[in-house]
Amino acid sequence: MKLLVLGGTKNLGRHVVEAALASGHEVTLFNRGRTNPELFPSVRRLVGERAAPGVLATGEWDGVIDMSGFLVRAVSLSASVLRDRCGFYTFMSSIAVYASKTTAGMTEYADLLPWPEGAPEDEFTMDLYGPSKVRCESLLTATFGDRTAAVRSGFVVGPYNPDFGNWGWALAHGLPMECAARPDQPIQYIDARDLAAFLLHLTISRSSGPYNAVGPTHTMTDLADTWRSAVPTRPPVNWHPTEDHFHLPHDGTNDGTFQLTNTRALTAGLHLRPPIETARDYITWVHNGNVPPAPPH
Ligand SMILES: NC(=O)c1ccc[n+]([C@@H]2O[C@H](COP(=O)([O-])OP(=O)(O)OC[C@H]3O[C@@H](n4cnc5c(N)ncnc54)[C@H](OP(=O)(O)O)[C@@H]3O)[C@@H](O)[C@H]2O)c1
Numbered sequence: 076m077k078l079l080v081l082g083g084t085k086n087l088g089r090h091v092v093e094a095a096l097a098s099g100h101e102v103t104l105f106n107r108g109r110t111n112p113e114l115f116p117s118v119r120r121l122v123g124e125r126a127a128p129g130v131l132a133t134g135e136w137d138g139v140i141d142m143s144g145f146l147v148r149a150v151s152l153s154a155s156v157l158r159d160r161c162g163f164y165t166f167m168s169s170i171a172v173y174a175s176k177t178t179a180g181m182t183e184y185a186d187l188l189p190w191p192e193g194a195p196e197d198e199f200t201m202d203l204y205g206p207s208k209v210r211c212e213s214l215l216t217a218t219f220g221d222r223t224a225a226v227r228s229g230f231v232v233g234p235y236n237p238d239f240g241n242w243g244w245a246l247a248h249g250l251p252m253e254c255a256a257r258p259d260q261p262i263q264y265i266d267a268r269d270l271a272a273f274l275l276h277l278t279i280s281r282s283s284g285p286y287n288a289v290g291p292t293h294t295m296t297d298l299a300d301t302w303r304s305a306v307p308t309r310p311p312v313n314w315h316p317t318e319d320h321f322h323l324p325h326d327g328t329n330d331g332t333f334q335l336t337n338t339r340a341l342t343a344g345l346h347l348r349p350p351i352e353t354a355r356d357y358i359t360w361v362h363n364g365n366v367p368p369a370p371p372h
Pocket residue numbers: 081082083084085086087088089105106107108109110111123124125126141142143144145167168169170227228229230231238
């Protein structure tokens with residue numbers, strides 16, 4: 076299959092490209108050539124800015140996987156160029172799209188965030204992250220109809236990725252695992268490799284619509300115990316560290332975000348490896364000389 080990946084060279088996107096190449100697909104990358112430009116030297120690369128995606132008018136693809144869509148204006152521009160140039164368009168969205176942060180058990184059809192009146196469509200701010208993803212999903216549906224999917228994830232864990240990297244680093248070095256979230260905090264995450272495989276699967280199978288691509292809900296305590304069991308020394312958890320890697324409020328006002336229903340994604344073919352496997356692989360990755368990237372914010 077001919078695949079175009081928008082982005083593809085950073086944390087999650089490189090897993091998508093690795094998975095696509097391993098399955099024998101013909102991949103084209105579109106990015107500015109700034110982030111890890113040495114990656115995938117044999118892959119065709121279209122160099123350009125999301126804000127000026129004219130170079131995309133030089134090709135046709137069976138599927139597009141959009142890993143770098145944050146800004147409404149930029150996604151709108153590339154969607155116009157690609158509308159008649161691709162068979163299917165898979166958009167990497169976020170669990171930040173939901174209007175409620177407290178309701179447990181939300182499906183993909185729960186209420187989404189509104190667009191703040193007068194907000195800029197071409198500037199990135201953290202406040203606009205969720206509303207922008209909602210707008211992008213909706214404009215892609217308007218453009219592609221049932222030829223598009225939106226994949227909503229939160230914490231993405233595994234080699235190259237920052238989330239839970241502090242735990243992997245601590246376990247690899249026999250240090251206490253730091254967790255500034257409360258011990259009974261509900262938490263969901265997904266292994267980056269499972270997410271990459273799912274993005275690819277949806278694109279190939281042309282499975283449209285929104286998907287909560289998240290794992291089952293654990294408490295932080297249960298998850299920490301699983302991760303600790305990945306090493307013989309089982310280091311303790313420090314629940315009161317000076318540095319907060321998770322940024323989760325202690326008053327429960329974000330608990331619903333990590334109790335999403337993932338049935339639709341599982342039915343569509345999402346495979347989730349057990350957390351112990353993710354923990355072991357992250358530790359091995361650190362033992363091999365890799366350093367977890369810093370979280371984006
Ligand atoms: N926990 C998570 O990581 C998480 C959770 C939920 C959703 N997501 C979503 O997953 C996606 C990010 O994953 P990732 O960082 O791993 O993606 P990625 O595809 O690996 O990295 C971002 C890519 O976009 C390219 N890029 C950045 N700005 C660009 C621009 N202005 N024009 C053209 N290309 C540009 C970068 O290359 P150049 O710098 O060379 O241009 C890079 O290849 C985002 O859509 C994010 O919202 C992530």
